Amino acid sequence: MNKLFQLLALAGTIPFIFCTLLLIAGIESFPLVGPVGHMLSAYGLVISAFMAGSHWGQHLNLNNEWKFYLPLFSNLAAVALWLGFIILSSQQFLVALIFIFVILLLIDNRLLRAGIITVQYYRTRCLVTSIVVASLMFSWALIK
Secondary structure (H helix, E strand, O other), X not given: OOHHHHHHHHHOOHHHHHHHHHHHOOOOEEOOXXXXXXXXXXXXXXXXXXXXXXXXXXXXXXXXXXXXXXXXXXXXXXXXHHHHHHHOOHHHHHHHHXXXXXXXXXXXXXXXXXXXXXXXXXXXXXXXXXXXXXXXXXXXXXXX
């Protein structure tokens, strides 16, 4: 597995951890940015849409049932998350993000079993998703 991929994937967790640490420290708003919950929600939206988009991209080289399901779910997830970001409170949206990150990992598990992704990629995704979901859960509990 490409070490750069692993490094970048782990680096992507830094904003989740940073926002959680701000909330643990009792900092609810960050200068020039605004509420930490909104900051976390916006970053979560970007990353979850990116991850769903990676599934869309994977379908391009497939000739099985995943060729249909991956782009369909990717688009549905992106639109649903966008609507959730607009409609839900930050605290509610964090629950939606937790749900979608778990679903994306479950899809990756199925892709692993189908031989579409590698074990190393899946292990990295498990680690990163665990960090992200834990950060989102802590943040959810701390947002007022």
